[in-house]
Amino acid sequence: MRKMMSITSRPEVISLAGGLPDTSTFPVDLYEEIVLGIAGEGLGTALQYGPTEGLQGLREAIPGVMAREGTGAEPEDVTITTGGQQALDLVTRSLVDPGDVLICDAPTYPGALPTFQASEADVIQVECDREGMKTDLLEQTLTELEAGGKRPKFIYSVPTFQNPGGMTLSLERRHQMVEIARRFEILIVEDNPYGLLRFEGEPLPSLYSIDGGGFVIYVGTFSKIVAAGLRLGWVVAPPPVREKLVVTKQAADLCTSNFVQEFALRFLESGRFDEYLESLKLLYRARRDAMLGAISEFFPHGAEWSRPEGGLFVWASLPEVIDTGDLLARALADGVAFVPGTEAFVDGRGASSMRLNFSGVPEERIIDGIRRIGQLADGMLGLYETIANTAELPLPGTIARPERGDRK
Amino acid sequence: MKVALLAGGLSLERAVSLESGRRVAEALRELGHEVVRVDPGAELASELGAASPDLAFIALHGRDGEDGTIQALLDLAGIPFTGPGVAACRLSSDKGLAKHVFGMKGVPTPAWIPISEPAIRDYGAAAGLPGAVERLGLPLVVKPASQGSALGLTVVTDPAELVSAVVTALSYGESALLEEWVEGRELAVPVIGGEALPAVEAIPTERPTYDFEARYEIGAARFEAPARLPGELGKEVFEVALAACESLGCLDLARVDMLVGEQGPRVIEVDPVPGLTATSLVPQSAEAAGMPFESLIERIVAQAGVRNP
Numbered sequence: 001m002r003k004m005m006s007i008t009s010r011p012e013v014i015s016l017a018g019g020l021p022d023t024s025t026f027p028v029d030l031y032e033e034i035v036l037g038i039a040g041e042g043l044g045t046a047l048q049y050g051p052t053e054g055l056q057g058l059r060e061a062i063p064g065v066m067a068r069e070g071t072g073a074e075p076e077d078v079t080i081t082t083g084g085q086q087a088l089d090l091v092t093r094s095l096v097d098p099g100d101v102l103i104c105d106a107p108t109y110p111g112a113l114p115t116f117q118a119s120e121a122d123v124i125q126v127e128c129d130r131e132g133m134k135t136d137l138l139e140q141t142l143t144e145l146e147a148g149g150k151r152p153k154f155i156y157s158v159p160t161f162q163n164p165g166g167m168t169l170s171l172e173r174r175h176q177m178v179e180i181a182r183r184f185e186i187l188i189v190e191d192n193p194y195g196l197l198r199f200e201g202e203p204l205p206s207l208y209s210i211d212g213g214g215f216v217i218y219v220g221t222f223s224k225i226v227a228a229g230l231r232l233g234w235v236v237a238p239p240p241v242r243e244k245l246v247v248t249k250q251a252a253d254l255c256t257s258n259f260v261q262e263f264a265l266r267f268l269e270s271g272r273f274d275e276y277l278e279s280l281k282l283l284y285r286a287r288r289d290a291m292l293g294a295i296s297e298f299f300p301h302g303a304e305w306s307r308p309e310g311g312l313f314v315w316a317s318l319p320e321v322i323d324t325g326d327l328l329a330r331a332l333a334d335g336v337a338f339v340p341g342t343e344a345f346v347d348g349r350g351a352s353s354m355r356l357n358f359s360g361v362p363e364e365r366i367i368d369g370i371r372r373i374g375q376l377a378d379g380m381l382g383l384y385e386t387i388a389n390t391a392e393l394p395l396p397g398t399i400a401r402p403e404r405g406d407r408k
Numbered sequence: 409m410k411v412a413l414l415a416g417g418l419s420l421e422r423a424v425s426l427e428s429g430r431r432v433a434e435a436l437r438e439l440g441h442e443v444v445r446v447d448p449g450a451e452l453a454s455e456l457g458a459a460s461p462d463l464a465f466i467a468l469h470g471r472d473g474e475d476g477t478i479q480a481l482l483d484l485a486g487i488p489f490t491g492p493g494v495a496a497c498r499l500s501s502d503k504g505l506a507k508h509v510f511g512m513k514g515v516p517t518p519a520w521i522p523i524s525e526p527a528i529r530d531y532g533a534a535a536g537l538p539g540a541v542e543r544l545g546l547p548l549v550v551k552p553a554s555q556g557s558a559l560g561l562t563v564v565t566d567p568a569e570l571v572s573a574v575v576t577a578l579s580y581g582e583s584a585l586l587e588e589w590v591e592g593r594e595l596a597v598p599v600i601g602g603e604a605l606p607a608v609e610a611i612p613t614e615r616p617t618y619d620f621e622a623r624y625e626i627g628a629a630r631f632e633a634p635a636r637l638p639g640e641l642g643k644e645v646f647e648v649a650l651a652a653c654e655s656l657g658c659l660d661l662a663r664v665d666m667l668v669g670e671q672g673p674r675v676i677e678v679d680p681v682p683g684l685t686a687t688s689l690v691p692q693s694a695e696a697a698g699m700p701f702e703s704l705i706e707r708i709v710a711q712a713g714v715r716n717p
Contacts, residue, residue, distance in 0.1 A: 006422040326579035380575060383528065386528055386529060390528070391571070392538070395568055396569070397568075
């Protein structure tokens with residue numbers, strides 16, 4: 001599948017596949033001001049190695065970013081990382097041994113799976129619904145594991161505007177998840193790249209703030225709120241874990257680029273962060289609306305999709321007979337791409353689902369892309385029905401014979 | 409010589425093509441040629457015009473690069489190119505057409521039944537599917553007619569899987585085929601300039617058939633080059649490979665894939681633009697013949713000179 005996706009790098013292709021933020025609206029004058037500022041006053045530091053845990057100034061500024069969502073944190077618990085992805089990698093490498101069990105959302109962030117698999121972890125996915133991970137299933141899973149003498153190393157979750165599902169863990173379940181983690185004495189890795197990109201609805205407290213930093217490791221990133229090209233993230237962890245992360249990071253890359261950290265710090269201090277964030281939210285909200293509108297217009301009868309209140313992604317599921325891997329082959333031939341649902345599972349689930357990104361593509365391209373996907377899905381459904389009805393072949397147990405004209 | 413190296417393109421096999429292209433570019437430079445890399449897209453014709461190469465080396469896989477589209481464009485531009493000509497590419501890139509030709513020329517190939525989306529949609533062709541299952545038996549293979557690399561291929565063991573398998577195959581192209589399952593060894597025989605190179609055997613380590621993943625992921629299949637073929641069988645394999653290439657007009661360059669079961673070699677497809685990545689079969693075969701990668705590339709280039717004097 002990944003090999004097939006190589007074609008999405010061509011400019012002809014409308015790619016709703018990546019998780020790309022829009023970088024075209026970053027204020028050029030601010031960029032100049034920051035870079036010239038570094039050239040004038042900060043070159044000595046910017047071009048030098050830095051401390052593994054990150055530049056002190058930036059570590060002190062991170063709690064201010066988290067406070068915008070009402071999360072408190074101490075600068076000394078912050079480790080700066082090369083993107084949120086490195087934070088995930090460091091946590092996994094520091095804590096997980098081959099054969100260890102990890103719990104994560106079903107579906108989960110596709111980019112987390114290779115990280116977990118590299119540590120030869122045994123990944124167990126707990127089903128999510130519109131309110132995020134089902135905490136009753138989480139509890140049941142942990143109880144069963146405990147009975148078998150197994151305790152997972154951590155629970156990995158993207159609770160807010162989940163990737164790929166787009167849903168947000170409800171307040172009640174947030175409290176339940178933290179309570180369950182404490183009771184079973186298991187860490188939670190809370191990955192929160194999108195929390196500040198809320199277009200509507202009330203912000204919810206982070207798991208980290210509910211817990212107070214005892215059992216929750218918080219992963220943040222500048223990728224979606226400033227620029228992905230900075231490759232800059234952070235992790236907030238209780239001291240014993242933090243020390244391990246620093247040792248692992250030292251081995252990985254000594255330190256994150258000072259230049260990039262300086263850039264982010266000056267950006268935060270410029271007083272224009274909130275204004276930029278607002279502009280991103282406006283942009284993404286319009287793109288989300290365009291995508292949701294197009295999906296409801298063009299996707300076949302029987303399709304279901306998430307309606308995220310923020311973030312970058314919509315998760316859509318088509319009638320069971322459509323394999324989105326096959327649909328992707330048709331879509332790529334027609335110049336449009338998405339991520340097939342199976343990429344978000346370790347066990348082949350998600351075969352009729354897909355992740356659609358709305359942040360990285362202008363509205364008219366989103367609408368065009370969704371229209372093409374919808375038409376192709378319609379064509380596949382029609383073909384399936386025609387074959388099933390003409391040939392009167394047996395169908396798999398779970399699938400009922402389609403009725404003619406049952407579609408839009 | 410100035411060589412335009414065509415790699416990348418718009419097919420689903422773009423990644424493989426780029427990998428082939430990277431290795432071929434290195435080899436061509438080692439051989440002393442000037443290399444201009446071209447990633448075919450909307451500007452291809454003008455890029456070729458600007459480069460005005462002496463030769464185009466085609467390292468494109470999948471649609472356009474294998475089906476004669478690019479070859480026809482090069483013919484029109486008067487640029488000689490590696491591998492077979494337009495007609496041979498068209499015939500061999502459509503597995504259904506190729507099988508018709510095999511039938512006419514007596515090249516052994518597994519029994520098969522064609523199916524296409526227009527025939528199903530407009531003429532109720534799906535009504536023939538139960539009969540097809542009866543004729544071919546189970547398991548049977550459902551695969552797209554035009555796609556390489558085993559993309560969209562399903563081995564159907566239960567009739568309940570057939571509808572989905574046909575929809576899958578037709579997702580990779582307008583026509584597909586149902587093919588008899590042949591139990592046997594999987595061999596690939598490269599042919600360059602009318603000469604067969606040693607057969608390579610692919611031995612899947614996990615999956616029931618040699619699919620897209622196994623073909624390009626190191627470790628998913630084990631390869632043996634040269635394949636162990638006792639005297640008579642080895643001769644027969646070569647004869648069948650050459651006969652298949654001759655029937656399609658692919659003697660310049662091709663990789664012939666075949667299954668060797670109880671009834672001897674049966675050709676399943678002929679690839680007129682075989683992969684040249686580190687794990688591809690043609691370079692493995694060449695190596696087994698004592699021909700390093702550069703010499704293989706030199707030979708492919710020389711063959712283009714023979715066809716386009």
